[in-house]
Amino acid sequence: MTARGTGLIVGPPSEAIEAKAPSLVEDAYRAMKTAVRDNVFPPGYQGSEQEIAIRLGMSRTPVHEALIRLQEEGLVRVLPKRGILVCALSPADMREIYDLIATLEGLAAELLAGDEALRRPALERLDAINVDMRTALDQDDLDAWAQADDRFHRELVERCGNSRLARAVHTVMDQSHRARMLTLRLRAKPVRSLKEHLAVTSAIRKGDAVKAGTLARAHRQHARDELMPLLETLGMRHL
Template identity: 30%
Template sequence: MSKLYSAAEQVYREVKERILSSALPGGELISEGEIASEMGTSRTPVREAFLRLEAEGWMRLYPKRGALIVPVADGEAEHVVSARRLIEAAAVRTVVADPVARAELVRELRACLDDQRSVAAAGDVTTFTGLDADFHRAIVRAGGNPLLDAFYASLRERQRRMTARSLARDPLQLQSIIDDHTRLADLIETGDADGYDAAVVVHMHQVHGLGLPSGGAR
């Protein structure tokens, strides 16, 4: 195990990454013993990590039974998507009004798309979900509102987990997500904020298997 972090911190990071990547899907029951054995440590740091993950809402502990990975709650995906759409749409309207900021953002998005294509070709879904979140976060950050940026960042882990869950169900979505991202970057480049808003609604709902809201795709 790495000496950069305590044993409890390493277990926490590893188990949380498995949850966010859907390697540990919602509803799965794991034990302190199996994680301790896998990571070559005692149960004490595993117990500390589990308590921390429970406090964050990622798992639920049952004495003598183990730890249940908490599934994505009913309605959570819809709420996350709704919040993301509102924040991104506001950011895009700000960015497209500034030609310099718009050009800088488009360059950043194109570079992110190149990385997405590379990891998709390698079948690296875990890295891809991080790049997916980075793509959308870059748009919000370019909007220049630190309060909205901070709130959006707080959704990153939920977003990653939702995307990983969707890709676990249908790995072929990798290419459709890249195609959608390319379209979104094109709309920003042409300054079409209304087109972006309509396209991102369809994109988010399709990726996460949600029905389109009434009037969502104009």
């Protein structure tokens, strides 16, 4: 707008600009992460910031800042003057990720089981998600099952009272998401996965920290031991 009697263009208050910019970066970050997780930008994809901004319908500045965040999370590499490269994972990377997740989620389950104040609200969410998983399996809806499974593991770590642990798990879960989805329909129907979720939830409800941790670790180890031979059989070297 024009300031009265000056002819100068007056922009929005600086507070409004500062509030808007982080929102644009967050929007770009979420859009780009989703594109990488869902294989819209597959492993090995290389593109300029301008190209990505056009595909996302955004300006380059928030896209640039979002890509820096994604590089910190190991999803992309920022290539000076060349744009970005979507990082590929090897089967060895996947094994490392599952080993790390098993350890951290085991600790998260122990923390939840050992703290009644944390346990009660967490169980409400975990129980509801287990119902969603059972419904998805009954309807043979693997996509809905995968979404519920992802929510279960995120809730487990987000509610354990250790925010650094949760952030670490989220980062490696995002890195491994593509491989899980690529092999979703090549694995056996995940009936055992639901049974193991129910067992972990039951141990948390009883306040049995040792059992909850043991079961949570075993659950991820079983998933690893199912996935790794499948990747080898399919010859999937870049995920």
